[in-house]
Amino acid sequence: MYEKGGRITREGIRIHEPGDFAGMHVAGRVVARILDDIAEHVFPGQTTAEIDRIITAMVAAHGATSATIGYRGYQHASCISVNHVVCHGIPGAKALKDGDILNIDVTVIVDGWFGDSSRMYVAGNLSRKAERLIQVTHDALMKGIEAVRPGNTFGDIGHAIQAFVEAHRMSVVRDFCGHGLGRVFHAPPNVLHYGRPGREAVLEEGMFFTIEPMVNLGRPETKVLADDWTAVTRDKSLSAQFEHSVGVTANGADVFTLSPAGKFHPTWG
Numbered sequence: 295m296y297e298k299g300g301r302i303t304r305e306g307i308r309i310h311e312p313g314d315f316a317g318m319h320v321a322g323r324v325v326a327r328i329l330d331d332i333a334e335h336v337f338p339g340q341t342t343a344e345i346d347r348i349i350t351a352m353v354a355a356h357g358a359t360s361a362t363i364g365y366r367g368y369q370h371a372s373c374i375s376v377n378h379v380v381c382h383g384i385p386g387a388k389a390l391k392d393g394d395i396l397n398i399d400v401t402v403i404v405d406g407w408f409g410d411s412s413r414m415y416v417a418g419n420l421s422r423k424a425e426r427l428i429q430v431t432h433d434a435l436m437k438g439i440e441a442v443r444p445g446n447t448f449g450d451i452g453h454a455i456q457a458f459v460e461a462h463r464m465s466v467v468r469d470f471c472g473h474g475l476g477r478v479f480h481a482p483p484n485v486l487h488y489g490r491p492g493r494e495a496v497l498e499e500g501m502f503f504t505i506e507p508m509v510n511l512g513r514p515e516t517k518v519l520a521d522d523w524t525a526v527t528r529d530k531s532l533s534a535q536f537e538h539s540v541g542v543t544a545n546g547a548d549v550f551t552l553s554p555a556g557k558f559h560p561t562w563g
Contacts, residue, residue: 300500306482307474309500314407314476315541315548318502321358321409322539322550325402328352329413330555333562336415338392342374345398346385353402361401361408361479368523373399373412380508380516380525380533381470392418395428395560397535401479408475410504411551412537416560423511424532425561430462431509431534432559438487438505442540442547446497452489455507467508467533469516470525474503475539497542502550506537 301309328349335348350371353360360371375383375397376390383397390396399412414428434455441454459466472485483495487507512531519526527533536558541548556562 317407321404321407325409342385358402390417449489449493452486456488465514472504
């Protein structure tokens with residue numbers, strides 16, 4: 295089946311045309327620059343509401359549109375998930391404390407293309423256990439990206455992430471996953487961060503999707519709070535996440551959301 299913008303596989307995954315990569319690079323570069331620039335605004339005493347206010351202004355300054363403001367009633371330009379919050383943390387008035395770790399997730403729309411990425415940050419001093427969690431999560435994402443190439447499967451991506459994380463005696467969250475994107479925010483496939491080699495859909499050149507593993511120091515189970523957004527670890531263990539948007543090329547993965555300033559990891563300085 296063919297539609298404008300490329301073919302659709304039997305699993306419902308869009309195969310984008312070669313020219314579509316340029317639009318994804320522009321959107322990905324904008325969100326990456328915002329995540330670069332927000333780093334200096336993360337410090338003890340800062341509120342996540344103020345971080346989100348700054349991000350909202352940055353999105354406008356880039357001439358982009360926030361994909362999350364108004365999405366299913368959400369009213370912020372970012373999700374900010376602190377410590378044991380796994381994902382979808384709502385910015386608020388609570389101040390960050392020394393040693394807090396946080397994931398900042400931003401999605402923008404530029405000329406109809408969606409750029410989606412998240413990174414870990416630290417307020418003040420990074421504890422040894424948090425540093426280890428962040429490093430394993432970062433490296434797990436990279437292991438997943440290394441598995442991206444035509445002929446491999448989405449199960450190969452999930453297995454690469456899961457095997458690496460569990461070898462470090464941490465756990466992969468099962469309740470949330472990556473997703474297809476392009477000219478839409480969320481589309482097939484669901485990109486699981488666990489799995490078995492050779493399972494799920496086969497990767498083809500032109501697929502666009504996010505890989506965004508969430509890793510817990512404790513058990514993998516999560517629960518969503520009464521606000522219907524905030525997901526936390528059930529055992530209150532620390533959680534971390536990194537996310538890139540990628541496209542499948544003939545030779546591997548084209549990462550759309552690379553940090554222009556090399557600040558993707560919180561210890562970049």
